[in-house]
Amino acid sequence: xxxxxxxxxALLTFALTILALMxxxxxxxxxxxxxxxxAQVQVLNINWFQKQSSGNDEVSMTLNISADLQSLxxxxxxxxxVFLAAEYETPKNSLNQISLWDGIIPxxxxxxxxxxxSNKYRFVDQGxxxxxxxxxxxxxxxxxxxxxxxxxxxxxxxxxxxxxxxx
Amino acid sequence: xxxxxxxxxxxxxxxxxxxxxxxxxxLASAVVGFGAGYVMGSFQMMILIYAGGVxxxxxxxxxxxPFFNRxxxxxxxxxxxxxxxxxxxxxxxxxxKKSKK
Numbered sequence: 001x002x003x004x005x006x007x008x009x010a011l012l013t014f015a016l017t018i019l020a021l022m023x024x025x026x027x028x029x030x031x032x033x034x035x036x037x038x039a040q041v042q043v044l045n046i047n048w049f050q051k052q053s054s055g056n057d058e059v060s061m062t063l064n065i066s067a068d069l070q071s072l073x074x075x076x077x078x079x080x081x082v083f084l085a086a087e088y089e090t091p092k093n094s095l096n097q098i099s100l101w102d103g104i105i106p107x108x109x110x111x112x113x114x115x116x117x118s119n120k121y122r123f124v125d126q127g128x129x130x131x132x133x134x135x136x137x138x139x140x141x142x143x144x145x146x147x148x149x150x151x152x153x154x155x156x157x158x159x160x161x162x163x164x165x166x167x
Numbered sequence: 168x169x170x171x172x173x174x175x176x177x178x179x180x181x182x183x184x185x186x187x188x189x190x191x192x193x194l195a196s197a198v199v200g201f202g203a204g205y206v207m208g209s210f211q212m213m214i215l216i217y218a219g220g221v222x223x224x225x226x227x228x229x230x231x232x233p234f235f236n237r238x239x240x241x242x243x244x245x246x247x248x249x250x251x252x253x254x255x256x257x258x259x260x261x262x263x264k265k266s267k268k
Contacts, residue, residue, distance in 0.1 A: 001177070001182040001183075001185050001186050002176050002177055002182055003176070003177075004229060004230075004231070007185060007189070007228055007229045008225075008229055010186070010189065011189055011193075011221075011224060011225060011228060011229065014189065014190065014193055015193055015221045015224070018193055018194065018197045018217075019197075019217065021197075022197055022200070022201055022213065022217065025201065026201070026204075026205075026210065026213070029205065074208075075204065075205060075207075075208040075209060075210050076210055146210050
């Protein structure tokens with residue numbers, strides 16, 4: 001500590017060590033938050049439902065998605081990525097997951113939303129298994145923190161069924 | 168102003184004080200910043216308060232302020248050293264060096 005350079009070096013090193021420690025504690029503080037998010041999805045209409053020339057079934061639907069994800073936000077949250085997936089079982093695959101809609105929520109104020117949309121990404125089956133198929137709509141989310149670990153969770157909504165005939 | 172930076176060495180007591188001040192100020196600003204940020208729910212507030220603390224600590228501890236030099240070392244007078252002459256170099260040391268060459 002006898003010269004300008006030694007003091008500057010010691011201060012910089014110690015300051016950055018403490019900054020790293022503060023970030024670690026801040027990321028641990030996320031574990032104190034116990035979120036209680038809610039979500040509802042309604043299928044308002046099946047716009048069309050047909051077999052492609054390649055033999056795969058495709059359906060287009062209008063969805064009404066409402067969710068309250070405000071409790072996911074803490075002081076250490078940068079943004080939340082959220083997507084809605086259709087999930088169903090076929091004889092070939094025990095789990096098919098198709099993303100129908102997604103979004104990035106930048107602030108807590110935007111985390112309570114309501115959206116009326118047709119599926120943003122195409123709902124195409126791997127084969128021809130969609131007629132009369134029961135499926136779940138699952139809202140998945142990834143909480144992206146400013147520092148530390150990313151959290152992911154989901155809400156499964158079941159009891160949806162596709163029509164028995166193409167239209 | 169040059170004395171603030173490089174020319175004059177800080178005395179022993181001053182060095183200890185500078186190091187302790189640096190550690191206390193940084194830790195205190197970290198605790199205050201974290202507490203305020205957590206309570207206000209603002210990560211940015213934590214960073215701003217801590218950055219302010221680092222700047223303050225830099226200004227207090229890095230320049231060689233006069234209050235770090237209140238305990239100057241008292242060197243003996245040159246006349247004093249003449250009364251206690253340095254021990255003379257021993258012959259064997261010189262002869263060893265020569266023998267190596």
